[in-house]
Structures are given as structure tokens and as C-alpha cells.
Amino acid sequence: MSDHETTRALAVRDLDVWASGPRGDVAIATGIELDVRPGEAIAIVGESGSGKSLSTRAVLDLLPEGVRATGSLRYGERDLSALAPRARRRLRGRELALVMQDPFTMLNPVERVGAQIVEALRDERGRRPSRAARRAEAVRRLAEVGIADPAVADRYPFELSGGMRQRVAIAAAIAEGPRVLVADEPTTALDVTTQRQILELLGELRRTHEMALVLITHDLSVAFSVCDRVYVMYAGALLETAPSRELRDRPRHPYTHGLLLAEPPADRRVERLAGIPGSVPSPGTRPDGCPFAPRCPWAAPACREGTLPPLRETAPGHGTRCLRIDEIATELGHGGDRPGVTADAASRASRATLVTVEGVRKTFAGRRGHGGTTALDGVDLSVREGESVGLVGESGSGKTTLARIVVGLEEATDGRAEVGGVALVGRTTRADREALRDTVQMAFQDPYSSLNPARTVGATLREAVRLAGGERADEERAVGELLERVGLPAQYAQRRPSALSGGERQRAAIARALARRPRLLVCDEVVSALDVSVQAQILNLLRDLQRELDLALLFITHDLAVVRQVTDRVYVLRRGVVVETGATASVLDAPAHAYTRELIASIPGGRSLEGSTRA
Known part of the structure; x- marks a missing residue:
């Protein structure tokens, strides 16, 4: 100093x-x-x-x-x-300037991004330049933050991807040097x-x-x-x-x-x-x-x-x-030595197949029926009983769309999808939908997606137990068992989600998903918003649940270090296509596809400091 x-x-x-x-x-x-x-x-x-x-x-x-x-x-x-x-x-x-986590908090949703970047632009006499000059300067500043397309200056924030919005927010923050x-x-x-x-x-x-x-x-x-x-x-x-x-x-x-x-x-x-x-x-x-x-x-x-x-x-x-x-x-x-272990994937290789996805396509229609977006293009996937399978890829790769098809929240445009013997493509009966809910449940990145903020955790879990066919007389015992299963004290049943920490809310959301005793739990970025210490606790919990309940996991994440810890096999998605799949350790240690190698090279960490001159 x-x-x-x-x-x-x-x-x-x-x-x-x-x-x-x-x-x-x-x-x-x-x-x-x-x-x-x-x-x-x-x-x-x-x-x-x-x-x-x-x-x-x-x-x-x-x-x-x-x-x-x-x-x-x-x-x-x-x-x-x-x-x-x-x-x-x-x-x-x-x-002094600030860039925040959510660029929407910095950008006006009803103003074009180019205008926002040069809002404070003045010439040497303090006058605003012409509209053409302002747009040209906005295009230059967008190029400086890696956005080469001049048309982006005329778009609104909601029309951009998350990474592009963050680049625009950075351009706006540094506009005055x-x-x-x-x-x-x-x-x-x-x-x-x-x-x-x-x-x-x-x-x-x-x-x-x-x-x-x-x-x-x-x-x-x-x-x-x-x-x-x-x-x-x-x-x-x-x-x-x-x-x-x-x-x-x-x-x-x-x-x-x-x-x-x-x-x-x-x-x-x-x-x-x-x-x-x-x-x-x-x-x-x-x-x-x-x-x-x-x-x-x-x-x-x-x-x-x-x-x-x-x-x-x-x-x-x-x-x-x-x-x-x-x-x-x-x-x-000497406290940091953590020897590696091998995932027990071989013992699950002979297990029955729980999820089968073959040639699945999903297309979302464009505005007024024009155009459209292909989210999945001929995807194959399988999950065996008790197995943990990872889905990795960038935002927009189709991971969440595939997960929503598996749990029945989206219907595939084409192909075959089956979970626990229930066909998900084409017409399904009410009995099929009930059977699907008994087989697969989902935990989300934001626990508020499955926890009612106005109700106590106990009330949410009691409702889940009733929907699973539990007897009213056994509800309190079942709620206590669910809380114990996910490592929460029994008195947390009296608390609302707002009174819980982020990790505790995620545990409560997982407890709700377990109320129906599913054979498959789909986890969509369940630890991406958590502190590293809380993340470790949730990952340990999921591994414990997999072992104790013989629970299959479909784990969606963009974090390759996390996917190595919890999955036996992994699928790498890019723009709706599976570009690589195999045993998790094999894919991460010897990736065959250039895109997988790019994902691995993007992992932040100490090795990027090896060649630096930092003291």
C-alpha cells in the first residue's frame, strides 16, 4: 500500500x-x-x-x-x-461510473440504445451535435465494446441478448471517459x-x-x-x-x-x-x-x-x-488438498432408460406467423434410472427448451420424446399428464418460481403433499420429512420464502419437487445465482438425494466445473444441436468438438494468471 x-x-x-x-x-x-x-x-x-x-x-x-x-x-x-x-x-x-449486474436497471426500455449511449454528448461549445453525428458516434462506441453491427444502435434493450445488453451498458457507462x-x-x-x-x-x-x-x-x-x-x-x-x-x-x-x-x-x-x-x-x-x-x-x-x-x-x-x-x-x-474421485457411471449403464428423446425439433413461430426460431434441431437424449445427466451450452443453445419438453411444459414440434413410458409428442390424456407429474419434477434457477411468496413454506409443502395423493392426517409428518430430507429445520415450515436465505429457498423448492416422489428431478440452473459456499451445499444435497432416493437428475448449467461434480454423462448443445456427448470426465478432459474446447477455455480461474506479471 x-x-x-x-x-x-x-x-x-x-x-x-x-x-x-x-x-x-x-x-x-x-x-x-x-x-x-x-x-x-x-x-x-x-x-x-x-x-x-x-x-x-x-x-x-x-x-x-x-x-x-x-x-x-x-x-x-x-x-x-x-x-x-x-x-x-x-x-x-x-x-466515476457504474455498471450493474442487470443492464435493464441502467437502460431505458423505451429508448433506442444508440441514443442512450450518446445522451450526454456535447461539442466544445456545449451544444448537442446533429442527429447524424450522434448516431455515428453511437455506432463508433458500440464498435469499441465489440458490437460491430451499426443496426444495433437503432434497437431497444429488450431486442438484445443478455451479453449484448451488458456491452451496451458498459458503452453508456464509459461514454464520458x-x-x-x-x-x-x-x-x-x-x-x-x-x-x-x-x-x-x-x-x-x-x-x-x-x-x-x-x-x-x-x-x-x-x-x-x-x-x-x-x-x-x-x-x-x-x-x-x-x-x-x-x-x-x-x-x-x-x-x-x-x-x-x-x-x-x-x-x-x-x-x-x-x-x-x-x-x-x-x-x-x-x-x-x-x-x-x-x-x-x-x-x-x-x-x-x-x-x-x-x-x-x-x-x-x-x-x-x-x-x-x-x-x-x-x-x-495444507487444507486445500482434495483428491479426485471417479463418477460411478458404470454401475448405472445397465439400468432401464427413463427418458428417451429422439430427433426432437422445436420451432417457435415469429410475429404474426412470419419467420420463426428453431430452438432444437434433431436432438437425441437419454437418461437412465438413477443417472445424472448434464446439459451444457451458452444462453440460447436450447437447454431450457429441452428441459421443458421433458417435464411436459413445452411440446416438441417434431420427433419422439418419452418419459417413464409416457409419450410427450402428440395428444396426451389426463392420465398421462398425472403419470408424468409423478415421474418428473423441476427445480428452477429462481426458487420463487415454485414457492408462493404469500404462503408459508409449510403451506406450500402441504399442498404439494395433497396433490401427490397424501392423506390429510399425514400432512404434517410428510412436511417434516421433506424439510429434514433437504436439511431444513422443522420450524422453517412456519416461515415465508422472504424470510429465508437464497440457499434455504432453493432447499425448500427442492422439497416441494420431492413431494410426489419423482424418479427424475430436472434442475434448471439451480445454483447459478447462489454464493459459492451455498452452491457447494446445494450440490452436495443433490448428490445425497440421488444416492439415497435412487433419483435421476437432468442438470442444466453453463458452469462446467459444476457439471463435473454432479453428472455421470453430459450433452453439449450449441444452437439447438447436440455437438458432443459422453461420460462427463471424458468430454471435459478430452473434448472432441471445437465448441466444447471453447467452453472449457472460457472457465475463469487462477490458470489465466500464470502468464501475468501481477505481483
């Missing part, structure tokens, strides 16, 4: 963020210190609820109503906290190849514009592949900071160590993923001492007393808040 304030593009000292509550102010973040040098890329990582986003919103003066911040915020030589609100607003966009760009989870909702493209774009813009980057993410692999330095936050506190390579190879705080262990390895399957037990405490319920102590396997009584430990420099540029750094250093250094 430099001692010269002038070498910092942004310096944050003793930042506290508070939210007003019915019983007074509640601390969201305390004592945050950040340094961003000109042209440097830093990452702020941590689970949801760690205070990452609100801390950076405080720097940008974008805190929501009822939230305030105190502390020293300096941009170059300027004290941001001393500026009038109007002056800070002028600074935002011109000097900011010196610092804050990117808040810019790739979380994107598939692996689009994620790689957006990260490469941010790196290229950072170099060409000599712009510093502040990346907020819960994905350590992304942070290591893009950033020079990483800050680790937990429960509103900064627990560790170090150069990327140093933090990846030598984490000194148990929380950072736990996050690294929770990440599914991309190169091998492990016996069990190492999730961090428990969850991040909400503001107002944070414990004394180290906030991570209740979840820490190395916590001592002293860790649970007093105030937050000081940030201690354990190596040049490496600071850690932990009272037991020296005592546990050896254990942390």
Missing part, C-alpha cells in the same frame, strides 16, 4: 455505512479501507450480505433512501465527502463464454482508456483472472486483502480459505464439496469480536469477544483481520 495519497485514484478510509431502522441505526459496513491506483483493477469479494455493493454505492453517492455513510472518501486530490451534492453528481459519470469504473457483478447472469468476453472487454477498455476498475463479485475465480488486488468482505467488515496471486496461493484468513475450498474444481471431481456451514449474519445481529467466528472451525473464545480485530500486515501488501493468524497458518496452508 503506497504512502503517497497522490498515487491513488480513489482512497477510502474508515467508511461506515448505516441504515435507519425502527430501533435506531444499524451498521451495514464498518471501518472499510480501500485503495485504487490509476489504471489498477481491484476486486471486492464476499457472500451476499457482506456489504460489498452498498460500500461502493457510498463512494458513488448512490445510497438508497434511509442509508447514510461516514468516513473519508478521496478521489485524487478531492475530498468527495466535502463536495456539495450537485458537484458529486457531476463527478459521477464524468470521473471516467477514470474509475465500478462493475457490480457484471457477469453473474451470463454463460461462461459471454462472461469471458465481457471480462476481456473490461480489461481491454481499462488499458485503452487508462481506467481503474473496481469489480464486485462473489466469484473468486473471476476476481483472480481479472484483478491485481482482491479485498475480501464479510458481514460488513474487510477481513483480508492481498495481491491476487498471493491471496489465491496463501490465504491467511479462515473465511477466504473457506471460499477457496468451496469452489468446485474444474479439473477433477471431488468426494464432497466443502461448503461453509451457516450463513452471513444480517445487519443488527452481528456478533461481537470477529463476525466470522460463529462459522469458523478455528475460532477460540477470544475471537468472540470485544471488537473487530485489527488489520495486520502478514506480508508486504497482505493484510488480515484474525487473532490466530500465526497459530493456524500451517493448517490453512
Whole structure:
């Protein structure tokens, strides 16, 4: 950390963020210190609820109503906290800019994207250029973010793909040439190849514009592949900071160590993923001492007393808040060895076939009957009893469409599809549909898709039990068994979905799907929106359920590291066509198709740092 304030593009000292509550102010973040040098890329990582986003919103003066911040915020030589609100607003966009996870929150849905990119464009006299000049500039700026088609400037946000919308949002954010760009989870909702493209774009813009980057993410692999330095936050506190390579190879705080262990390895399957037990405490319920102590396997009584430990420099540029750094250093250094295991696919090879899909095509009609889109084009797929099969590919490859056909939510245009002896193409009877629901159930990326927010978890599960033919007298027992099966306490039956964490909601959604005792569970991106530690817990749960219930899984994901951990076989889809299939390990270790190799090469991770010069 430099001692010269002038070498910092942004310096944050003793930042506290508070939210007003019915019983007074509640601390969201305390004592945050950040340094961003000109042209440097830093990452702020941590689970949801760690205070990452609100801390950076405080720097940008974008805190929501009822939230305030105190502390020293300096941009170059300027004290941001001393500026009038109007002056800070002028600074935002011109000097400090923001890109958010969902570009729809930044883009006007009823205005063409080209107009939005050049909205603030003025000539040297402060006048707006002509319409033709503005469009030409919009086309140039779109090309700068990798959109070469000039026609995109005339489209609306809803007409673009997710990756293209994010590129447009980036173009709009850097339109006035900011010196610092804050990117808040810019790739979380994107598939692996689009994620790689957006990260490469941010790196290229950072170099060409000599712009510093502040990346907020819960994905350590992304942070290591893009950033020079990483800050680790937990429960509103900064627990560790170090150069990327140093933090990846030598984490000194148990929380950072736990996050690294929770990440599914991309190169091998492990016996069990190492999730961090428990969850991040909400503001107002944070414990004394180290906030991570209740979840820490190395916590001592002293860790649970007093105030937050000081940030201690354990190596040049490496600071850690932990009272037991020296005592546990050896254990942390040897805690990451996870030998690989082989998927037990051979024992399922002779099992009966549960799902058969042959030559399936699905075409969606265009507007007013013109044109149309072919989502699936001659797809073959099979799933055996008790087997776990993965579907991978970019957004728009047809994964979800195929899954919806398997569960009966879409009907194929052509071909043959059969699940548990029920034919899904052509006319089906009511008895067929009931038999299908008894055979296959689906869990979605967003648990709210299957949980009624106005009803308690218990009420939702009781309804599912009744629909499965259960006796009313046995409902409470059945609900308790379902909650126990997915690792939730019985008292969670009284809670509404809004009172649960993301991982708990996903467990409840899986419990609802299990009420009919299906033979097949279709999982559509069920862990893509979860923190890495919670993701590990859900993946372990699915593997346990597969083994205990002899449950077949059809697992849809764009994350190849995840698909290696939970599937026996995998199908790779590209533009509605299966381009490669085989045993998961064989496909990922020795891919035969160029598209599969491209997907594998897009996995973010430490290996992309191997050739870098980062210290």
C-alpha cells in the first residue's frame, strides 16, 4: 500500500455505512479501507450480505433512501465527502461510473440504445451535435465494446441478448471517459463464454482508456483472472486483502480459505464439496469480536469477544483481520488438498432408460406467423434410472427448451420424446399428464418460481403433499420429512420464502419437487445465482438425494466445473444441436468438438494468471 495519497485514484478510509431502522441505526459496513491506483483493477469479494455493493454505492453517492455513510472518501486530490451534492453528481459519470449486474436497471426500455449511449454528448461549445453525428458516434462506441453491427444502435434493450445488453451498458457507462469504473457483478447472469468476453472487454477498455476498475463479485475465480488486488468482505467488515496471486496461493484468513475450498474444481471431481456451514449474519445481529467466528472451525473464545480485530500486515501488501493468524497458518496452508474421485457411471449403464428423446425439433413461430426460431434441431437424449445427466451450452443453445419438453411444459414440434413410458409428442390424456407429474419434477434457477411468496413454506409443502395423493392426517409428518430430507429445520415450515436465505429457498423448492416422489428431478440452473459456499451445499444435497432416493437428475448449467461434480454423462448443445456427448470426465478432459474446447477455455480461474506479471 503506497504512502503517497497522490498515487491513488480513489482512497477510502474508515467508511461506515448505516441504515435507519425502527430501533435506531444499524451498521451495514464498518471501518472499510480501500485503495485504487490509476489504471489498477481491484476486486471486492464476499457472500451476499457482506456489504460489498452498498460500500461502493457510498463512494458513488448512490445510497438508497434511509442509508447514510461516514468516513473519508478521496478521489485524487478531492475530498468527495466535502463536495456539495450537485458537484458529486457531476463527478459521477464524468470521473466515476457504474455498471450493474442487470443492464435493464441502467437502460431505458423505451429508448433506442444508440441514443442512450450518446445522451450526454456535447461539442466544445456545449451544444448537442446533429442527429447524424450522434448516431455515428453511437455506432463508433458500440464498435469499441465489440458490437460491430451499426443496426444495433437503432434497437431497444429488450431486442438484445443478455451479453449484448451488458456491452451496451458498459458503452453508456464509459461514454464520458471516467477514470474509475465500478462493475457490480457484471457477469453473474451470463454463460461462461459471454462472461469471458465481457471480462476481456473490461480489461481491454481499462488499458485503452487508462481506467481503474473496481469489480464486485462473489466469484473468486473471476476476481483472480481479472484483478491485481482482491479485498475480501464479510458481514460488513474487510477481513483480508492481498495481491491476487498471493491471496489465491496463501490465504491467511479462515473465511477466504473457506471460499477457496468451496469452489468446485474444474479439473477433477471431488468426494464432497466443502461448503461453509451457516450463513452471513444480517445487519443488527452481528456478533461481537470477529463476525466470522460463529462459522469458523478455528475460532477460540477470544475471537468472540470485544471488537473487530485489527488489520495486520502478514506480508508486504497482505493484510488480515484474525487473532490466530500465526497459530493456524500451517493448517490453512495444507487444507486445500482434495483428491479426485471417479463418477460411478458404470454401475448405472445397465439400468432401464427413463427418458428417451429422439430427433426432437422445436420451432417457435415469429410475429404474426412470419419467420420463426428453431430452438432444437434433431436432438437425441437419454437418461437412465438413477443417472445424472448434464446439459451444457451458452444462453440460447436450447437447454431450457429441452428441459421443458421433458417435464411436459413445452411440446416438441417434431420427433419422439418419452418419459417413464409416457409419450410427450402428440395428444396426451389426463392420465398421462398425472403419470408424468409423478415421474418428473423441476427445480428452477429462481426458487420463487415454485414457492408462493404469500404462503408459508409449510403451506406450500402441504399442498404439494395433497396433490401427490397424501392423506390429510399425514400432512404434517410428510412436511417434516421433506424439510429434514433437504436439511431444513422443522420450524422453517412456519416461515415465508422472504424470510429465508437464497440457499434455504432453493432447499425448500427442492422439497416441494420431492413431494410426489419423482424418479427424475430436472434442475434448471439451480445454483447459478447462489454464493459459492451455498452452491457447494446445494450440490452436495443433490448428490445425497440421488444416492439415497435412487433419483435421476437432468442438470442444466453453463458452469462446467459444476457439471463435473454432479453428472455421470453430459450433452453439449450449441444452437439447438447436440455437438458432443459422453461420460462427463471424458468430454471435459478430452473434448472432441471445437465448441466444447471453447467452453472449457472460457472457465475463469487462477490458470489465466500464470502468464501475468501481477505481483
